[in-house]
Amino acid sequence: xxxxxxxxxxxxxxxxxxxxxxxxxxxxxxxxxxxxxxxxxxxxxxxxxxxxxxxxxxxxxxxxxxxxxxxxxxxxxxxxxxxxxxxxxxxxxxxxxxxxxxxxxxxxxxxxxxxxxxxxxxxxxxxxxxxxxxxxxxxxxxxxxxxxxxxxxxxxxxxxxxxxxxxxxxxxxxxxxxxxxxxxxxxxxxxxxxxxxxxxxxxxxxxxxxxxxxxxxxxxx
Amino acid sequence: xxxxxxxxxxxxxxxxxxxxxxxxxxxxxxxxxxxxxxxxxxxxxxxxxxxxxxxxxxxxxxxxxxxxxxxxxxxxxxxxxxxxxxxxxxxxxxxxxxxxxxxxxxxxxxxxxxxxxxxxxxxxxxxxxxxxxxxxxxxxxxxxxxxxxxxxxxxxxxxxxxxxxxxxxxxxxxxxxxxxxxxxxxxxxxxxxxxxxxxxxxxxxxxxxxxxxxxxxxxxx
Numbered sequence: 001x002x003x004x005x006x007x008x009x010x011x012x013x014x015x016x017x018x019x020x021x022x023x024x025x026x027x028x029x030x031x032x033x034x035x036x037x038x039x040x041x042x043x044x045x046x047x048x049x050x051x052x053x054x055x056x057x058x059x060x061x062x063x064x065x066x067x068x069x070x071x072x073x074x075x076x077x078x079x080x081x082x083x084x085x086x087x088x089x090x091x092x093x094x095x096x097x098x099x100x101x102x103x104x105x106x107x108x109x110x111x112x113x114x115x116x117x118x119x120x121x122x123x124x125x126x127x128x129x130x131x132x133x134x135x136x137x138x139x140x141x142x143x144x145x146x147x148x149x150x151x152x153x154x155x156x157x158x159x160x161x162x163x164x165x166x167x168x169x170x171x172x173x174x175x176x177x178x179x180x181x182x183x184x185x186x187x188x189x190x191x192x193x194x195x196x197x198x199x200x201x202x203x204x205x206x207x208x209x210x211x212x213x214x215x216x217x218x219x220x221x
Numbered sequence: 222x223x224x225x226x227x228x229x230x231x232x233x234x235x236x237x238x239x240x241x242x243x244x245x246x247x248x249x250x251x252x253x254x255x256x257x258x259x260x261x262x263x264x265x266x267x268x269x270x271x272x273x274x275x276x277x278x279x280x281x282x283x284x285x286x287x288x289x290x291x292x293x294x295x296x297x298x299x300x301x302x303x304x305x306x307x308x309x310x311x312x313x314x315x316x317x318x319x320x321x322x323x324x325x326x327x328x329x330x331x332x333x334x335x336x337x338x339x340x341x342x343x344x345x346x347x348x349x350x351x352x353x354x355x356x357x358x359x360x361x362x363x364x365x366x367x368x369x370x371x372x373x374x375x376x377x378x379x380x381x382x383x384x385x386x387x388x389x390x391x392x393x394x395x396x397x398x399x400x401x402x403x404x405x406x407x408x409x410x411x412x413x414x415x416x417x418x419x420x421x422x423x424x425x426x427x428x429x430x431x432x433x434x435x436x437x438x439x440x441x442x
Contacts, residue, residue, distance in 0.1 A: 068367035085360065088352050097360050120352075121345045131309050131341075134355035139306065139318050141362040146289035148369060148403045182369045 013037040015109050020060050021079030027125045031058065034119075035109040040064075040102040047083060048099045056116045057082040062106025063170045068098045072179035074140055075166055076100070081133040086113040087120065103170055147220075148182070155181035156191045157219035160201070160210060171206050234258040236330050241281050242300030248346045252279070255340075256330040261285075261323040268304060269320045277337045278303040283327025284391045289319045293400035295361055296387055297321070302354040307334040308341065324391055368441075369403070376402035377412045378440035381422070381431060392427050 015037040019028035037060065040046060047053055049068055059078045066073040066082070076082055082100045094113075119126040140162070147158055159180050166172060174188045181188075192208070195201045200212045210216065236258040240249040258281065261267060268274055270289055280299045287294040287303070297303055303321050315334075341348040361383070368379055380401050387393060395409045402409075413429070416422045421433045431437065 068363055071367040071369060073363055073366055085356055088349055088356070098363055121348060124342045127342060127348065128309055131352070131355070134352070134359060135306055135309070138355060138359045138362065141359065141366060142289055142294055142319055145294055145362060145365060146292040148292060 013039070016060065019079070020058070024058075024079055024129065027119075027123065027129055030119055030123055030126060031109065031111065034115045035111045038108050038110050040106045040108065042102060042104050044102050046100040046102065046108060047096045049097060050095050052095055053083070054086065054094075054113045056084055056086055056111050056113045057100075057108040058111070060107040060109055063103040063166060064106055064108075065101050065103055065176065066098045067101065067179070070179055071182065072176055073098055074137060075103070075163060075172075075176075077166065080136075081130065082108070083113075084130055084133055087117050087130065103176075144180075152181065152183045152187050153191055153194070154219045155183070156188060156195075157216040160208065161213065161216050161220060164210060164213070167208050167210065172208065173206075234260070237281065240300070241279070245279075245300055245350065248340075248344065248350055251340055251344055251347060252330065252332065255336045256332045259329050259331050261327045261329065263323060263325050265323050267321040267323065267329060268317045270318060271316050273314055273316050274304070275307065275315075275334045277305055277307055277332050277334050278321075278329040279332070281328040281330055284324040284387060285321050285327055285329075286324055286397065287319045287321055288400070291400055292403065293397055294319055295358060296324070296384060296393075296397075298387065301357075302351065303329070304334075305351055305354055308338050308351065324397075365401075373402065373404045373408055374412055374415070375440045376404070377409060377416075378437040381429065382434065382437050382441060385431060385434070388429050388431065393429065394427075 013036060015032040015035050017032070019025050024031070035058075038046075038057075040062070046057060046064060047055075058081050059076050061078055064076045064082060066076060083096055085097050086094050116126075116130070120130055121127070143158075143162075147155055150158075156177060159177055160167065163172065174185050174192065178185045178188045192201065196203070198212075198215070200210075200215045202209050202211055234257060236253040236256050238253070240246050245252070256279075259267075259278075261283070267278060267285060268276075279302050280297050282299055285297045285303060287297060304317055306318050307315050337347075337351070341351055364379075364383075368376055371379075377398060380398055381388065384393065395406050395413065398413075399406045399409045413422065417424070419433075419436070421431070421436045423430050423432055
């Protein structure tokens with residue numbers, strides 16, 4: 001299946017002059033010089049695991065899920081990169097190790113992996129940006145692995161705390177939480193109901209609001 | 222606790238002229254110019270999670286475990302880096318996110334994180350090496366997370382296949398496998414006994430030998 005069927009691409013669309021985050025301000029000009037803006041509808045694949053491609057992306061707006069098999073590996077926020085595994089792949093054909101799908105309507109900056117890698121080697125700030133991306137994602141994955149053996153309540157608490165800012169800006173479904181902490185949707189529903197009863201969280205429509213973060217933090221020690 | 226108590230440091234020891242792997246041959250001279258060789262006895266901490274430090278390491282010989290809490294995150298082989306999370310940390314005080322402990326007697330090249338980061342920015346091949354290190358470790362972590370929900374037999378099969386070359390060169394204990402695939406030692410013992418009965422593996426002393434890799438591969442699909 002081709003991703004081009006699933007993304008809504010505004011061809012040749014100019015990327016915004018303003019970077020999505022302050023962190024990118026010093027390198028934004030260099031990045032958008034070679035980049036194109038893509039628009040994605042809700043629940044569209046930007047790429048799928050195993051696909052051949054030569055692009056690296058930076059999220060401009062909206063949130064995207066990184067998944068592998070049925071596991072939600074991470075949620076990408078504006079300013080973060082996607083597909084950086086293709087950087088530095090030389091001329092060998094490389095495939096994405098994970099899939100990326102938009103949670104809501106999203107925009108991304110698309111860069112050729114080759115161009116992005118040249119920029120890394122010629123501009124220390126671009127290099128620093130991508131290295132920070134690798135480090136942050138690796139660190140999150142390491143923490144996720146290290147809490148695998150904790151009870152599900154603690155894993156849900158960890159996820160809610162780690163993704164605090166996301167809860168405010170997008171709808172994290174129970175299914176997503178289940179896929180992130182490796183449990184069933186039913187268990188997540190039960191866990192969240194308990195948190196609600198204990199006044200640790202509350203709901204505003206479908207959005208989860210953290211009321212007592214310190215309680216969640218204690219569950220993560 | 223200070224790591225200096227646990228590592229046996231041969232002060233000012235010259236790193237070897239020959240790199241541990243072919244991959245490092247082109248950048249070895251630049252790396253050893255600024256590096257020192259450290260020797261570690263069996264089961265010694267090179268660093269512990271949360272420690273302040275400013276060093277990045279490359280394994281020269283022997284195998285080291287990366288752990289966090291009680292999870293075995295990965296096993297580092299000669300030629301691979303450790304502590305690269307401290308690269309690019311500027312002047313801010315950074316701590317190691319994980320611990321590193323030698324499995325058997327080991328040697329590592331110690332580099333100041335600052336010097337290593339300067340080398341990355343001035344030498345594209347050094348940059349490429351460290352990016353590859355990040356990518357490889359991230360990719361392994363992503364796969365580990367994505368198989369979390371598989372039965373323990375499949376997770377053990379995955380671990381044995383991923384760490385095939387290690388099995389030949391060092392002793393992987395049942396405890397290590399248990400910590401890597403998030404199960405009990407008893408379950409690992411039972412799983413390996415089943416594999417032995419089915420002639421998928423056999424033992425040479427304490428070493429596990431893979432006889433029928435294709436069977437293990439089927440368990441990883």
